[in-house]
Amino acid sequence: MEKTAHTFHSSLEDFYQEMTEKLGIDIDSILPKGLQKEIGHFNVFDIAQTIQQVKLTFQMPYNRRKYYKISLIRGKNRAEYADKIIKIKTNALLFATPKVPYHWIPEDTDQSGSFCVFTEDFFMKDKPYSTLEDLPIFRPGAIPLFEIGDELADEIEILFAKIKKEIVSDYIFKYDLIRNYVLELVHYGQKLQPAAKLSASGDASLRVVSLFIELLERQFPIEAPDQQLQLKTAKDYADRLAVHVNHLNKKLKESTGKTTTDIIAERIVQEAKILLRQTRWTVSEIGYTLGFEEIAHFSNFFKKKTSMTPLEFRS
Structure with a gap:
């Protein structure tokens, strides 16, 4: 050959x-x-x-x-x-x-x-x-x-x-x-x-939902401990999409049954689980990449969403 x-x-x-x-x-x-x-x-x-x-x-x-x-x-x-x-x-x-x-x-x-x-x-x-x-x-x-x-x-x-x-x-x-x-x-x-x-629907509402999901996923994967999410809140995404945050929230709620904040949080939790399982980064480093300046804030957020601390999940 x-x-x-x-x-x-x-x-x-x-x-x-x-x-x-x-x-x-x-x-x-x-x-x-x-x-x-x-x-x-x-x-x-x-x-x-x-x-x-x-x-x-x-x-x-x-x-x-x-x-x-x-x-x-x-x-x-x-x-x-x-x-x-x-x-x-x-x-x-x-x-x-x-x-x-x-x-x-x-x-x-x-x-x-x-x-x-x-x-x-x-x-x-x-x-x-x-x-x-x-x-x-x-x-x-x-x-x-x-x-x-x-x-x-x-x-x-x-x-x-x-x-x-x-x-x-x-x-x-x-x-x-x-x-x-x-x-x-x-x-x-x-x-x-x-x-x-x-479907590539021409419906404006569906386009907003599709663009939001695409924008959310573009922030991932997190590949280095000095990388950090640029868009963290519902308003960040609404501003980037040039729509009012209430409009974005309404369309996502209609389409998915979840609020913008809920969807963002779910994706952050998913990424946190991936990083905890796949990397040797510290909990503090993982929290930082996901937009948490304080490790306590990240730990509280993760436990609220999963009923486990980051260390408990990693072990």
Whole structure:
């Protein structure tokens, strides 16, 4: 297999380092051939073969990935998203984004399927939309994980087989073709979403709600202890959206049943749980990044929302 420039993000480097260490092979042997620097990065893997070679339970560690992943996983599994746990009995179609960290835990030894990893610049080549988050399946605020039946899983498996066949071919335009296959995978997922999430409604009220959620999610993830939320209150968001805070609150209440302040607080708690579980930052550092100047204020806020102190949750 020809040598390929290592153009992927640091967390993809971590991914490949882990894969090559477990498999006991050289990194160039699993890098796809013909992948040029200007088209980003893409690769595809077979889950059953990976498990067999590694001789370990296949686990996707709980972290934030700098890349995107689409997985067809066949078997009994459990997904953990911060404080949410989703159990899968048979087949799952999973869309992983850099915005949403998760932990995937197999609950039996009969695991099969496929997954592909790619960077945004690979997928976005010559696309009419500006970012992947323009696609409903990758929009902030969602957990795009679907339990599917055997018939649909078989269809998706055929699509992954086409990708695997193409990636080792010598066809000069193979990555253009693979990009189309990946877009098909995206459409499979989007058809499984509720219709409301797919619509690009012209309703002004829905636009306000959508823009608020997007603005909220743009503040995350928190990736360094010196990073701090810029928008902390309902008024901060209303000002940024150029609407009155009462109008924003009314539209969110109508759409979600929650106030602006409630939604902001829930997202901050979710991020706090992620940072407490995933980092070694002090409670004071985590509180600071989330907009609390005093550790006592952060601890009181967290306990009020979870009935646990930050240290109790971390332990």
